[in-house]
Amino acid sequence: MLGALMNLLSLCLKPFGRDSGNVELGSEGREGLLWFRDIGHYASGDFSMAVVQANQVLEDQSQIESGPFGTFVGVYDGHGGPEAARYVCDHLFRNFQAISAESEGVVTTETIRRAFLQTEEGFTALVSQLWISQPNLASVGSCCLVGVIYEQTLFIANLGDSRVVLGKKVGNTGVVAAIQLSTEHNANVEAVRQELKDLHPNDPQIVVLKHGVWRVKGIIQVSRSIGDVYMKHAQFNREPLNAKFRLPEPMNMPILTANPSIISHTLHPNDSFLIFASDGLWxxxxxxKAVDIVHSHPRAGSAKRLVKAALQEAARKREMRYSDLRRIDKKVRRHFHDDITVIVLFLNHDLISRGMVQDPPLSVRSALEH
Structure with a gap:
């Protein structure tokens, strides 16, 4: 148990924003609670990355990995605490690499699905090891949005309500259309509520409307995640877990799942860029609006520009100035907006069609202190 605890602490204390290899990554900076990397280069083009903190402890994590396998992008929006998102950031890509190696580097939807489920199993095992000393780790979870570019195919895998949107050129018109590629799993989506009702036909309380927001069992909005094991395994939905997470009736089957929605998309020369972001942006x-902002400005600083646009809108909704919002510290800031993570990938189809390999490999994680 002590070893597991030390492992968890090492995850929490691991430094962020370090990249392997001597790759020129462009300008990086901070503006208060906002961290950004204006422009960098990955195997299939350029990228821009930014994150702004709102919670007392940052619960968003993200990464870009690029190498012989192609490119892997992950946005992990934690809830209930930072531990699950950090665990995913440390293990999901590593599991993906190992599973891909077993199939000689070939990437398929099943490769990605296995990586998700293996990561879920690992986090569940950690919760089990720490159950007596840290029972509330059972109530920590993370949404997971992953994009993999392999040869000329883009795979998108998602749990929860982060989102990826494609900016696609419309012929030679100069117009760029916004196409959402990810499927969201949030109880406020009617199709998700219906899915839950179909899976739990004998539970009239499977989704409950509370204060104008639909929640699974009246507790959580997302229906799929890594973690949240109190909603998946009956042995973790009991004392000493905090009473607000304990269900009044026995759990006969898992309520949430870690099985992602996965799509594959053949990349087309008119596919211009991809915006990966946690729900704090959307x-x-x-x-x-997000696609228009990226399309209408220089590539450098795209992610930071999107974060600032969201913050300006959050300030407007509260009838306050953006400059005043920026002065509000973390924790209190959460009353105005969520943690926000954005990664913009610009697609260079010459590189994609030639199957260029990143040398040396690129590995970048968001670098905001927590």
């Missing part, structure tokens, strides 16, 4: 910006 709470304030529409798909079309």
């Amino acid at each position: 709470e304030h910006l529409s798909n079309e």
